[in-house]
Amino acid sequence: MKTFADLIRHGYNLSGHCRACSVHRDIDLTQCPPARPYVGARFKCRACGGAVMISLSKTVISNDAPIPALDRWRER
Numbered sequence: 001m002k003t004f005a006d007l008i009r010h011g012y013n014l015s016g017h018c019r020a021c022s023v024h025r026d027i028d029l030t031q032c033p034p035a036r037p038y039v040g041a042r043f044k045c046r047a048c049g050g051a052v053m054i055s056l057s058k059t060v061i062s063n064d065a066p067i068p069a070l071d072r073w074r075e076r
Contacts, residue, residue, distance in 0.1 A: 002038070002039065003035055003037055008029050011058060013056070013057050014026070014029060014057075
């Protein structure tokens with residue numbers, strides 16, 4: 001797993017936190033060049049242009065609803 005496309009393929013998210021203005025946002029991986037390595041990638045804050053710290057996390061997919069989603073849809 002080395003590229004932004006690999007992150008999407010394996011269900012990961014990137015979020016960024018600006019050190020200068022404390023803005024926290026998710027990074028849209030579909031806007032990053034797919035073949036570009038994410039290790040060492042640098043991002044700038046859109047609000048102030050400051051350096052952004054990156055956090056990598058696994059996408060959590062769960063359906064903890066008491067009835068399956070399909071049954072909820074049928075009841076509408």
